[in-house]
Amino acid sequence: MGMSGRRRLAGRKSIARKTAGEDPRLGMLVKRAEQAMVRAKSAALKSVGLTPAQYVALVELGQQPGITAATLARACLVTPQAMMIMLKTMEQQGLIARSSHPRHPNVLELNMTDVGREALEEARERVEPIEQRVFGAFTAKDLIVFRGLLSRFIEAFDKESTA
Secondary structure: OOHHHHHHHHHHHHHHHHHHOOOOOHHHHHHHHHHHHHHHHHHHHHOOOOOHHHHHHHHHHHHOOOOOHHHHHHHHOOOHHHHHHHHHHHHHOOOEEEEEOOOOOOOEEEEEOHHHHHHHHHHHHHHHHHHHHHHOOOOHHHHHHHHHHHHHHHHHHHHHHHO
16 A cells, blocks of 8 residues: 555544544444343343343244244344254243244244243343333434434445445
8 A cells, every 4th residue: 555545544544533532443332332231131031041142032933923943043133053053942941832834844933832922021021121221311312313323334334245
């Protein structure tokens, strides 16, 4: 890289520092926020015997009973391989059941069991106060702006991966 290229890069870095506040590592701040949320939810879910990933899977199964493992993996933002491992554990815990699709015998549908529904209800009682505490730190307008900013943050990476 030539001298002018280095100057342009240095100029961009200083602009990033000025516009992003004292710490230009916005990604690190997002990661810290995620970790704080996961820690709080993990602690709350531990007494129910669920992980945050299992909680998300049960929430999705509650909204979309009978979906496939592949669809659930996409909804939970995990790989199909990770989902299969998690489903095996959840099946052993009695939280879910797999059954053949009535018209497509090679397709397995996933459904929550009564044990899974009870666990989800108990988990919601523990997670909702955490989410309310977070939401309570923002006004309704703040939350709209925050969601918009996070969406733009994600889109910036999506644009890069398609370029």
